[in-house]
Amino acid sequence: MAAYVSSNGIEGILRHAGLRMAESPNPARGYVREDYLFTECMVCGVEAHYKPQYIMQKTQEGEQTCRACHWRAWNRGSLAVYGRQVETQHSEGGEDDPLLAYEHERNVRSAQRRAQEHDYELVVLLDDGPGDRIVVTRCINCGKQGARRLYDLGRCSCGGPRAREGVSYANTARQVAREEMPHDGSVYESGEPASLAACTSGCLEWWDSARNAPLTPDVLTRKSKRNVWWICPRCHLSFVAPVYWMTWHPSCPECTQVQQLRFSIDWEEHKRQDVADYPDLLAAWDDEANPFTVSMTDYRSYRFVCPVGHHPRQTPSSYLNDGCRHCRAARTQAEPNQVFLRQTNPELAAEWVRVIGDAEGRYTPDNVKESSRRKVVWSCLACGYEWTTTPRERGLRINNRCKNCGKVLGSFAWKYPSLAEEWDPRNPTSPWNTTPTGRLTFKPRWICARNPDHRWEMSIASRVKHSKGCPFCAERSAG
Known part of the structure; x- marks a missing residue:
């Protein structure tokens, strides 16, 4: 069974x-080791998807999790042995050298080209000097992003694009009555x-x-990526951070650094301790493994028994710090004013079957x-x-597409059904397969719902944010 990790964990x-x-993750949702997390490296700033299992494994091995940092360090090590002369020649050119600029382009x-051949979108070319080129790519099908050496590119684990054009809105299998999203967002x-x-x-x-x-806060949205100033109420440090991060979990970089140091000290201490060193853990131990040989830093799940009688499978450190996960779940369920899937994600609720x-349909x-x-x-x-x-799993960004037609959660068609009706079926992509803020390589064509002879091109942003409709009808009304 996969180990469960809370949001705090x-x-x-x-x-x-x-x-x-x-x-912005959902603080109410925990994680398992097979989840993909979209992370940012605090050293180099590269954003990439990693599984918690992979992160814990690399940490335990003492290796950098960030693949950009890892391969850059690998490059430097290789150059130190084989390519010091090449590196010197490359650095002598300077940033303004037109030859180097041409080479970079x-x-x-x-x-x-290589990324496109393997169904990836190139996000950025990190290193193109001596040594292997390091790139950040994003799968055009599932959106998974990662850093790797250019010539390590292969087919994404999701299998690549499937029917990217999708299903036309007129051929939608099942129409669901829903309120249109406000055009002002x-x-x-x-x-x-x-x-x-x-x-x-x-x-x-x-x-x-x-x-x-x-x-002021009233001109920003909670999911904005804009960097603004914040001040820590505890240590009074003034710092810059993106809005979406602070709305999810307000935190101070200085206080976080102190917490990280304490965590590292505790973790090093746990490395020298076994489960048997903690009387409460030993009393709750209900696994076949020998508690005298299981390290407190072991990331595998073991069976415990809590005072209530639950038998959770958790890591030793998780049970020590957070207690029985079943008891935590029971406390959460007992909280008033809870919201369920119908309220938090109506689109998922509409696709629910059973x-x-x-068999009784209780859930x-x-x-x-x-x-x-x-x-x-x-x-x-x-x-x-x-x-x-x-x-x-459906709520994770990496799994938010239909495996058959590529429909994406939060699509333009779901949020703006009246506008999707005017989406020209000759467009390369279905309105089910793009989001209102998604990047398109074309300007969408539209067919007026009142007069099919009225056809025009207009961006989604113009239709959504500026509430622009058929220009021919508007011209006739103005006249």
Whole structure:
């Protein structure tokens, strides 16, 4: 069984590996070792997906988790042995050398071609000097991003693109009645206000009004990537951080560094200790393994028995720090004002078919949370394809597409059905296969719902943010 890690636990694992979350996770959802986390390296700033299992393994081996840092260090080591003369010759040219500039452009084009050959999008070419070229790529099918050597590129583990054009809106397998998202972006699909001023995570107490002036929280959204000033209420440090990060988990870099140091000290101490060194853990031990030989830093799951009688499988450090995960879940379920899948993700609720093994139909989107690990049968709204996975796995960015037609969660068609009806089926991509803010390599064509003879090109942003409709109808109305 996969080890469960809480959101707080994953933050400690990331800090110890020199990483942090690069997107807003759901604090109510824990993680298993097979989840992909979108992270940012605190050393080089490269964003990439890693599994917790991989992160813990590299940390235990003493190797850098960030592949960009790892391969750059590998390059430097290789040059120290084989290519010192080449490195010197390359550095003598200087940044303004036109020959080096031309060589860089050529290397970028070459990297783009190779990435496209393997169904990747080149995010950035990190190193194109002596040694192996290091690139950051993103799979065009599943969105998984990673750093690697250019010539290590191979097919993504997701299998590559599947039917990228998708299903036309007119041929949608199942239409679901839904309210159209506000065109001004003032409300998220869950019904929560998008404005930072309405955030309840406590981040507004950190807002540095003096340094941010004249900027105010009411002009920013909670998921904004804009860097603004914050001030720690504990140590009073003023620092810059993106809005989305602080709305999820307000934290101070200086206090975090102190916590990381304490965590490292505790971790080093745990390395010299076994489960048997902790009387409470030894009393709760219910596994066949010998507790006198199991290290406190072991990342494998073991069986415990809690005072209530639950038998969770957890890592020793997880049980010591967080207690029985079943008891934690029971406390969470007993909390008032809970929200379930129907409220948090109406689109997932619309694709819900049934829970595996639930013949009586006890579990529905109205009593199951988005973080649930129950096996659910889903039916794609666009193509009708059915498959089985858990709600929490569907919520991960890496799994947010239909495996058959490529429909993406939060698509343009789902959020703006009236606009999707005017999407020209001759467009290279279905409105189910792109998001309102997705990058397109073409300007979408539209067909007026009132008069099919009216056809025009216009960006999605113009239609959504600026509420622009058919220009021919608008011209006739103005005349």
